[in-house]
Amino acid sequence: MPDFLMNLFTNYYETAAMILFGIGFTTLLTHRNLIKKIIGFNFMDAAIYLFLAAKGYIAGRLAPIIVDGNTDPSNYVNPIPTGLVLTGIVVSVSVTAFMLALTCRLYDRFHTLDIDEITHLVRKERD
Amino acid sequence: MRNKRFFSRLSDFVEYGSFREEEYTLSPSHKANIDTDTPENRWLTSVQHSERSAPVRLMDWLKLRGFEVFNNLYRIASVIICITLIAVLLSVVVFLPPFGSDDNPAVNEVVERYVSKTVEETGATNSVAGMISAYRGFDTLGEAHVLFVAACSVIVLLRVDPSERRRGRLVDPGMTGEDLDFEPNSDLILRKAAKLLVPLSFILGLYVILNGTTSPGGGFSGGALMGAGLILCSVAFGFGRTQRFFGDGMYHLVKTVCLASYALMMAYFIFMGANGFDDHVWLGVPGSIISGGLILPINIAVGLEVACTMYCFYALFRKGGL
Amino acid sequence: MTLFEGILLAFLIACAISVSVTRNLLASIIIFMSFSLIMSVLWLTLEAPDLAITEAAVGAGVTSLLFFATLKKIHAIKAEDAKSEEDESDEE
Numbered sequence: 001m002p003d004f005l006m007n008l009f010t011n012y013y014e015t016a017a018m019i020l021f022g023i024g025f026t027t028l029l030t031h032r033n034l035i036k037k038i039i040g041f042n043f044m045d046a047a048i049y050l051f052l053a054a055k056g057y058i059a060g061r062l063a064p065i066i067v068d069g070n071t072d073p074s075n076y077v078n079p080i081p082t083g084l085v086l087t088g089i090v091v092s093v094s095v096t097a098f099m100l101a102l103t104c105r106l107y108d109r110f111h112t113l114d115i116d117e118i119t120h121l122v123r124k125e126r127d
Numbered sequence: 128m129r130n131k132r133f134f135s136r137l138s139d140f141v142e143y144g145s146f147r148e149e150e151y152t153l154s155p156s157h158k159a160n161i162d163t164d165t166p167e168n169r170w171l172t173s174v175q176h177s178e179r180s181a182p183v184r185l186m187d188w189l190k191l192r193g194f195e196v197f198n199n200l201y202r203i204a205s206v207i208i209c210i211t212l213i214a215v216l217l218s219v220v221v222f223l224p225p226f227g228s229d230d231n232p233a234v235n236e237v238v239e240r241y242v243s244k245t246v247e248e249t250g251a252t253n254s255v256a257g258m259i260s261a262y263r264g265f266d267t268l269g270e271a272h273v274l275f276v277a278a279c280s281v282i283v284l285l286r287v288d289p290s291e292r293r294r295g296r297l298v299d300p301g302m303t304g305e306d307l308d309f310e311p312n313s314d315l316i317l318r319k320a321a322k323l324l325v326p327l328s329f330i331l332g333l334y335v336i337l338n339g340t341t342s343p344g345g346g347f348s349g350g351a352l353m354g355a356g357l358i359l360c361s362v363a364f365g366f367g368r369t370q371r372f373f374g375d376g377m378y379h380l381v382k383t384v385c386l387a388s389y390a391l392m393m394a395y396f397i398f399m400g401a402n403g404f405d406d407h408v409w410l411g412v413p414g415s416i417i418s419g420g421l422i423l424p425i426n427i428a429v430g431l432e433v434a435c436t437m438y439c440f441y442a443l444f445r446k447g448g449l
Numbered sequence: 450m451t452l453f454e455g456i457l458l459a460f461l462i463a464c465a466i467s468v469s470v471t472r473n474l475l476a477s478i479i480i481f482m483s484f485s486l487i488m489s490v491l492w493l494t495l496e497a498p499d500l501a502i503t504e505a506a507v508g509a510g511v512t513s514l515l516f517f518a519t520l521k522k523i524h525a526i527k528a529e530d531a532k533s534e535e536d537e538s539d540e541e
Binding site: 004007008010011012013014015018019021022025026029030054055056057058059060061063064065066067069071072073074076078079080081082083086087089090091093094095097098100101102104105116 | 198202205206208209210212213216217218219220221222223225226227228229231233234237238239241242243244245246247252253254255258259263266267270273274277278280281284285341342343345347348351413433436437440443444
Binding site: 012013016019020023024026027030031033035036038039040042043046049050053054056057061062063065077081082085086089090093096097100103104107113 | 455458462465466468478481488492496497498499503504508511512515519522523
């Protein structure tokens with residue numbers, strides 16, 4: 001097996017995260033339904049979090065909760081990606097809620113979730 | 128022509144996961160718009176059969192079918208772009224350091240400093256909690272404000288004025304639905320299960336918040352658990368019962384008090400730290416509940432705010448008000 | 450790579466693809482919910498228990514509930530129950 005394929009296999013968490021990011025982006029671009037677009041957006045979020053947390057993991061070490069006063073850094077995994085992702089998950093929920101609220105308002109106005117039809121109706125209204 | 132059909136079938140496959148028998152068309156309203164735009168369209172179809180030069184014919188064809196062609200091209204182009212994106216990203220993954228190795232550039236002296244000094248400097252044995260509310264507290268304060276702003280904007284978008292609703296005079300009749308006056312007449316299983324699960328989720332949320340300094344968890348996760356308990360309560364027993372102990376006034380009170388006290392605590396931290404003063408906060412005994420100095424009050428404030436925000440989102444989506 | 454992690458990651462990607470090809474909105478949201486649950490197990494294997502708790506409460510709980518509430522608000526659930534085929538072709 002060539003060398004770069006072996007690398008992809010070694011970094012399997014990162015590989016999965018990148019494929020997930022691509023699938024989320026494809027969902028975001030190809031679907032016309034707004035709710036599907038929002039789900040695709042959430043997939044992209046999750047892929048980035050997975051990548052960050054995978055970069056912080058060190059094999060054979062424990063979660064960064066200090067037990068028995070053992071403060072040797074070589075016992076614990078990297079706590080920084082965990083903190084960053086914790087912040088990101090909560091922010092992504094509030095962004096999702098905001099997007100869904102906008103979707104509700106758009107549905108009230110145009111009675112459809114299809115982004116093409118909404119664009120069409122807006123254009124017709126403007127003329 | 129065959130080429131075009133092939134593309135539309137391919138885009139069908141991409142869109143729906145299977146080939147459809149009928150030729151791909153736009154949704155009915157577009158189709159109606161294209162086909163029955165009477166005078167101009169009739170002219171176009173009549174002209175189509177007469178003799179014209181190639182560019183004019185192309186323009187006419189584009190006028191008739193342009194939207195559809197653009198849609199197909201757009202879909203194919205987006206799939207190609209996404210495949211290219213995945214390829215580029217994977218080619219970067221090839222050059223990353225191996226997964227799980229400890230000579231990763233992300234594992235540097237900052238991590239060593241955080242892990243080895245957390246207990247001594249912040250009093251928290253969970254170094255993630257110590258990091259996000261003491262070392263990087265400013266970042267977390269900004270995040271709490273993001274939650275606040277998101278809740279505010281959802282209120283702006285979805286709130287229905289109660290007095291207008293009572294008078295039956297609504298600004299936007301689309302907003303009413305039957306959800307506003309609909310009290311869920313939930314079934315027996317849901318109510319019995321909720322009687323068991325609502326107290327459990329509240330207790331678990333409180334436990335996670337209070338033990339945030341010594342075990343995994345903290346303000347955000349515990350607050351989300353408590354918010355989920357509130358949502359379950361309102362689903363099972365109706366909004367009326369939930370409103371008795373958590374109404375509009377209570378929401379605003381809890382939310383503003385929590386956010387303000389959090390901002391005050393962070394301001395104290397920042398003021399003392401920036402001027403080089405000792406901040407006289409008793410750090411407590413590492414490993415017990417009362418530990419971590421200001422991290423415990425910060426966790427409680429953040430947890431209550433997150434719980435309020437989650438319930439606020441749900442209530443606004445369901446009935447347009449708290 | 451342990452077998453467990455490999456299966457979970459494969460299931461994650463399968464969930465993402467099946468959301469992309471499912472035409473029913475309700476089904477895609479339920480798949481999204483299971484995606485979040487698998488993510489929370491993956492956080493545990495990555496030694497990040499804080500994230501596992503948060504993801505289970507926020508991703509699988511609150512986000513999915515918000516999606517369901519939106520579907521209820523736009524009457525998509527009722528429509529999909531009553532007249533499945535032509536309504537979906539309208540939506541898509």
